[in-house]
Amino acid sequence: MRKVFIIGILLVWANFIWATEELFFFCGAAVAVPMREIIKNYEKETGVKVNVTYSGSGTLLSQMELSNRGDVYLCGSPDYIDIGVRRGLLIKGTDKIVSYLVPAIIVPKENPKNIQKLEDLSKKGVRVGMGNPETVCLGLYGVELLDYNNLLEKVLPNVAVFAKSCEDTATICVLKKVDAILGWDVFESWNPKDVKWIKIDKKQIPRISTIPLAIPVFVKNRKLAEKFIDYILSPEKGKKIFKKWGYISDVNKAKKYAPEAKIGGEYKLPGKYFEFIRKP
Amino acid sequence: MKNKIFKIFLWAFLISLVLFFLTLIFGLFNQLKITSVQKQFAFGEIFFAIKLTLLTATVSSLSALIFAVPIAYILSRHNFPLKNIVNSILYLPIVISPIALGAMLLIFFNTPAGKFFESNVFRVVFEVPAIILAQFIVIIGLAISLIKSVFDYINPEYELVARTLGATQPQTFFRILLPTAKKGILSAFLLIWARAVGEFGAAVTLAGATTMKTETMPIAIFLSFASCDIYNAIILIFISLFIGIVVLYGIHIYAENRKPQL
Incomplete structure (x- = not known):
């Protein structure tokens, strides 16, 4: 009995001593689908263990701030890179773009309210869903999109729900709980059987979002983190898988949907949004 | 000697756990000092969240009580075929995670029955009744x-x-059993009320996280955390802690003063 116990302890120690290299990867849940596949391949090819946490971009920053841990950070929109750098959590200048996201109207496959253009969202009786603009990038971009086209005051009364995350916004459309959501192009490839992408007029899109990644200040082995990032960005490895899942990784292709749009950058919610929301 | 060691042993458990909880609370103060402020504290929103939380929790726990008292009476005083199976079904919400319950409810409202209810009775999904229903389902098993x-x-x-x-049987129930059980039921009510106040998973799934509409305290904490706004999250946690401590202290005082039952 005692022998077994000692061998057991030795094995645990051996595991510590000969432990394989590992990375703590804080990854936005919006790219969980392709990332799972990429990580599986990466681990198989390199033997490096990737400990991944999927969650909302802001939640991940909070977790990194409170745990002082993280080797690679990937988020659903560029503003979280700015927040992370400002709060001293990410190393400035290490951010790189993995993919581009084009704002889109996503409707249930049957399109019950026959939504064809952005203006249709203001029609009477249309129930619209969006991400919470104060916390979800999707919601923030949605407000900018509506405001840019002078539709904010007309569409906000039709907004039935703010979802707590990007994925939740997609889910409520899949479950047909709303007639349309302000989402990303890629939602269609997440659930091609249930939802449809209604393309917004090219001139109406003020901004395209990006999926960036960066290195946190807590990085233990920077070389290893950089290698992993190179793998994700490599056209034959990571980007290929992103493409397979419907993500746009080429800026020119993204520009086709919105030639005049800015790419990334910060947008602040306008005062009239708060006035509307806080109206009793 | 042995008695003394035993006593020390007992106290060690109690003291270590109390100290652990106090350390957790102290940690909040500490983090509050070092974390930077992300955005201004919106008093209107917070006040709304507190009001909404207290209102929904009160309605859901009162409704849970109305269902739980007769059901508990049957389960306690009567035997019937398949009682064990019925028991297991009724206690399911205690074991199932709130997020699963929320998803089940959301899916239910996508069925013909759910759709019929929403279009002919009243809207539930993404509205305030969704929070109440979610809390009700989460606490009913416990109640x-x-x-x-x-x-x-x-x-x-x-x-x-x-x-x-x-x-008569109703007379016995209302004049003998209920008065005797009154204090126990009240303690139960306070506990399920406190649980409803803290409900997050099912509520956010069924009601969404709409600012100034379905944003309860736990949802507000989540949203602060989700926008890397740790400062505001901590302030909200303090408010929740305060509510929790007041309720639990109330239960305790009440239980202390409890007269011996018949």
């Missing part, structure tokens, strides 16, 4: 189980005596 144990501890002899003296 039944707590109240059943209150009834179990009351000797059925009292009811039998009342019946032999000519009281």
Whole structure:
């Protein structure tokens, strides 16, 4: 009995001593689908263990701030890179773009309210869903999109729900709980059987979002983190898988949907949004 | 000597756990000092969240009580075929995670029955009733189980005596059993109310996280955390802690003053 116990302890120690290299990867849940596949391949090819946490971009920053841990950070929109750098959590200048996201109207496959253009969202009786603009990038971009086209005051009364995350916004459309959501192009490839992408007029899109990644200040082995990032960005490895899942990784292709749009950058919610929301 | 060691042993458990909780609270103060402010504190929103939380929790726990008392009475005093299976079904919400319950409810409202209800009775999904329904489903199992144990501890002899003296069954229930169980039921109510106040997973799934509409305290904490706004999250946690401590302290004082039951 005692022998077994000692061998057991030795094995645990051996595991510590000969432990394989590992990375703590804080990854936005919006790219969980392709990332799972990429990580599986990466681990198989390199033997490096990737400990991944999927969650909302802001939640991940909070977790990194409170745990002082993280080797690679990937988020659903560029503003979280700015927040992370400002709060001293990410190393400035290490951010790189993995993919581009084009704002889109996503409707249930049957399109019950026959939504064809952005203006249709203001029609009477249309129930619209969006991400919470104060916390979800999707919601923030949605407000900018509506405001840019002078539709904010007309569409906000039709907004039935703010979802707590990007994925939740997609889910409520899949479950047909709303007639349309302000989402990303890629939602269609997440659930091609249930939802449809209604393309917004090219001139109406003020901004395209990006999926960036960066290195946190807590990085233990920077070389290893950089290698992993190179793998994700490599056209034959990571980007290929992103493409397979419907993500746009080429800026020119993204520009086709919105030639005049800015790419990334910060947008602040306008005062009239708060006035509307806080109206009793 | 042995008695002394035993006593020290007992106290060690108690003290270590209390100290651990106090350390957690102290940690909040500490983090508050070092974290930077992300955005201004919106008093209007927070006040709304507190009001909404207290209102929904009160309605859901009162409704849970209305269902739980008769159900617990049947389970405590009667035997019937398949009782074990019925028991397991009623206690399911205690074991199933709130997020699963929320998803089940959301999916239910996508079925013909759910759709019929929403279009002919009233809208639930993404509205305030969704929060109440989510809280109700999460606490109902707990409510039944707590109240059943209150009834179990009351000797059925009292009811039998009342019946032999000519009281009807409703009279026995309302005049003998309920008054005897009153304090136990009230403690149960406060506990399920406190649980409803803290409900997050099911509520956010069924009601969404709409600012100034379905944003309860736990959802507000989540949203702050989700926008890397740790400062505001901590302030909100303090408010929740305050509410929790007041309720629990209330229960405690109440239980201390409890007269011995019949």
